[in-house]
Amino acid sequence: MSTGTSSDGAATAASRRIRVLLADDEAMIRSALAALLRLEGDIDVIAECADGEQAVAAAEKLHPDVCLLDLEMPGLDGVEVAARLRRTISARCVVVTRHARPGVLRRALAAGVAGFLPKSRDAREVAAVIRRVAAGARYVDPEIAADALSDERCPLTDRELDVLRVGRRGETTAQIARELALAPGTVRNHVSAILAKLAVETRQQAVLLAQERGWI
């Protein structure tokens, strides 16, 4: 390991600095994490983004080694960003979230994220997780992982989840239909199936339940 030539060693040390992209819509925590990470000798924060679109754009331009993504962001959320970046630049992503639930973890893992860390953890752990992930390992918060084993799977189909997501802010049937390029009747049918599966009476209740379970 330490037997390389000095030029090799220098080059390796330089190339070993981990280039990190940071995305969180809350400026205070974003800037605080950035400042802390910059104190680490082996980490470069190369981008700070305030939402998912910015994160995707910056990542596809800068090709960071690791993306640290907040889950709760306006527009594209952290998992959606991770899914997209996995396809386009094979980025390794760590998702951070306030509400760490099994469903969220499952969704994150399905999207191919390499790390999953709730905000109830100490900020010092962030750098450690970034290092692990940069080294090719996966890291999942052990507590959440344990919860996730007590399987609470989402009974909704992909299309039903689409409908729920698009209509999560109380959008009209007509609006959802336009957004998804469907007939209004189709949307109503999906909604009907959702209500039946979740055993609730209104769309809003369905949205609240799904959010609580981490399905959307």
Next chain:
Amino acid sequence: MSTGTSSDGAATAASRRIRVLLADDEAMIRSALAALLRLEGDIDVIAECADGEQAVAAAEKLHPDVCLLDLEMPGLDGVEVAARLRRTISARCVVVTRHARPGVLRRALAAGVAGFLPKSRDAREVAAVIRRVAAGARYVDPEIAADALSDERCPLTDRELDVLRVGRRGETTAQIARELALAPGTVRNHVSAILAKLAVETRQQAVLLAQERGWI
């Protein structure tokens, strides 16, 4: 000022270090802010608390110069802690919040907080605000203050707010009517008035808007 004896100067310099108590239920942001503040030469973080009760207990024991309190905490929230500490130890408090709305600011000022800072601000501003407040000044985020002046009063009547509150989780018209001992038609009429006044199309949008504005 700078003409004191060297012993005076040293003593003053030592006593001038600002003793700060930190309270936030999210460990990641709490520890991140603590770490950043510790980097400042003139600030001592003397306590880190995860909820309002801990904050009150620690503050009454340690008598910090400034308390930095998150608004959203289980049990006692930041404003309640500030109100209590003002009475017991005349502490100077800064309240930090994710959802900075005029209504919240009004409540905070009424409780006698000395500083008000939304989490949409950069973490570096925190130290600056702490210094100002420790020096006896007040600090209110200018953007929120401006909003608060453009007094956005709730256009809904008491009864309409009742209906909105009872139905905020997507309850059925029939359920709301039963809860409020009204005819279903009356509830629908209130809902209709709410939608018209808030210029939205569905109950769920009305609820989201009202929550965003701090009306329910």
Next chain:
DNA sequence: ATAGATCCGTGACAGATGTCACGGATCCGA
């Protein structure tokens, strides 16, 4: 290949929701 299962999309129907016009109660200023 084929039957079964699942998912998606759609239109017709029934029921829930939003809109409207109305009457009674209360409060306030002329």
Next chain:
DNA sequence: TCGGATCCGTGACATCTGTCACGGATCTAT
């Protein structure tokens, strides 16, 4: 005292939403 204004409650009507039955597409195991 008397309008005028505002709020509350209600029922009839129109519109929107949820339910149901159906057909086509895809996948899998036999």
